[in-house]
Amino acid sequence: MNEHAPRNRGPLTGLKVLDLTIALAGPMCTQRMGEMGADIIKVEAPGGGDFSRYSTMAGVTKFGDATTFITLNRNKRSLILDLKSDAGREVLYRMVKDADVLVQNFRPRVASKLGIDFATLSAINPRLVYGSISGYGEDGPMKDRPGQDLLVQSFTGLTMNAGRASGLPHASPLYMVDVSASHLLTEGVLAALVARGITGRGQEIKVSMVSAIMEMQIQELTSYMSTEAPPTRSASPQVSIWMEPPYGIYACTDGHLALAQVDLNVLAEVIGVPALKTLKTSRPKQTDSAALMQWRDDIYNAVAAKLATDRVAHWDELLTEHGLWCGVVNNYERFLSHPQTQRYLTTMTHSKGGEYRTVAPAIRFSEQPTPALRGSPRYGEHSREVLLGAGLSVAEVDKLFADRVAVAQLEDV
Structure with a gap:
């Protein structure tokens, strides 16, 4: 771990998590574990990494990345590694040997095609807890469709539960499916870690975005199936x-x-x-x-x-x-200035320098009421550090960089 990073003594301190996720559901899951003290190594592909680095919300960026990225990837270290190459996979296999958790959100069959599925990795480390998030699950006619939040909301009937009969379907403006799936996978991973403490064995946890939003609609769906006149x-x-x-x-007259x-x-x-x-x-x-x-x-x-x-x-x-x-009913300006809100906000410092306000971790622990937080990593910021920490020699690391199997942040090469 970077000796200059804030020390986080949360309940997951000492656990190593390999984060192979992009977008929202997976990164939020692993960020939550990082806030609890786990060492999160975000493995990003060459050529840009997690697309949320540049997929903005309303064009807003901060420190060279979209705010979508910096808000979902704090307390992580970034490693650029080409998992499509044999050498890149061999590096991952070495890291898996002492990892506690791996989380991925590839489309169905991609992990097995790359040789990084649960069967392969658990053979290397039987104690590995392996978490997977998919859009529609691993089988069925929708399995290969893109698991995007609005599309899943629309597919599951949620958008018809509000609004006017004469209006358009009423989707949530939030990524509520992703957030729900992230919570479920976090819960599953934590439960599997508890089970591992008893059995000594890891296991795979699977969550689909469809199942996540169906659970959120459990009252509505069950009520619908229980009446002839919904x-x-x-x-x-x-x-x-x-x-x-x-x-x-x-x-009202003014709101x-x-x-x-x-x-x-x-x-x-x-x-x-x-x-x-x-x-x-x-x-x-x-x-x-x-x-x-x-x-x-x-x-x-x-x-x-x-x-x-x-x-x-x-x-x-x-x-x-x-x-x-x-x-x-408040807008963001009124809500963020309200005295009740202040305890749920925090100020963070990015490694490029400069502070920014954001949402504090939602879960508070009595043993660490204020978790140690550090800003999201720059692309490849920790590549050399992580590879050396995985037991590779300086010569091996330099060869990975020379072969473009791994990439370090420009000023670190």
């Missing part, structure tokens, strides 16, 4: 077609207010709309889908008309005073 989108802008009204977001599960009788009294009491008692039968959607729209419209008459702060204070669940 809800549909209607005329009013629904946050979720599955939630009972007035669940949703409403316009928007979110309402969660509230008692219509209490809401009727507090905001002065007695018609809501009548509407509560006139809910159509579950089997009458058309009437039920109209009933939902009638409630939404009645509440919307009232909330549109005053400021959002007025309604937030009034409803909260009466125990009704609500909240002001």
Whole structure:
């Protein structure tokens, strides 16, 4: 490990993780383990490495990389290694011998074609925990389709759970499928490490993006399969077609207010709309889908008309005073300046120099309330360091560089 890097004494200290992932789900999984103290070696291909280095969000870059990369690859070391070459694979095999975890998100069959699948690597190190993320799984008619977040949201029906009947399908603007898959793989890897402590053997953990977003929709999918008259989108802008009204977001004179599960009788009294009491008692039968959607729209419209008459702060204070669940809808500017938010942000320093604000690790441990963090690695920043640390001689490392099997950061060669 770089002696100048912050010392992280988290619960995974001492574990070595080989990160062969790109994009979001895999890198977020390994970053999370790095925040917990593991030594994460990010193995990147020659010719550019992880494409999230240059695939930006709204064109935003920092320290020569896209912010998409620096936010998903902190607490890692970067090694550029050509795994398509025999010499590159031999280097990986040497690193696998004392690795605890390897994570990859190649498309199905790519790992076996490269000779870095679980069967091959576990024969080298039976204690290896091997994590895999795929888009649609390893079999089935969709297995070779690109596992991109929006495409998986659309495939699994999620985009039809909100919005208006007259509008476009309503996708999440976040990479929620990737994030969910990253959490599941982290959980699986940690469970496999616990099992290894008992059995002495590693194992493979497989997570697909489809299974991840299906688990996130477990309530909706099970409810859909349990009724002959599932809800549909209607005329009013629904946050979720599955939630009972007035669940949703409403316009006020100067902003928007979110309402969660509230008692219509209490809401009727507090905001002065007695018609809501009548509407509560006139809910159509579950089997009458058309009437039920109209009933939902009638409630939404009645509440919307009232909330549109005053400021959002007025309604937030009034409803909260009466125990009704609500909240002001913020944009990022207001959210990031709110005093509640500050404890979840951190300032980091990049190896190229300069500070930046970002989101702090979400998991806090009592033994290390403030984990040691270091910025994302420059492309190939640690190639020489990692190779020498893997037991290769200086002459072997120099030959790998000369043959372009491995590449060091320009100033390090």
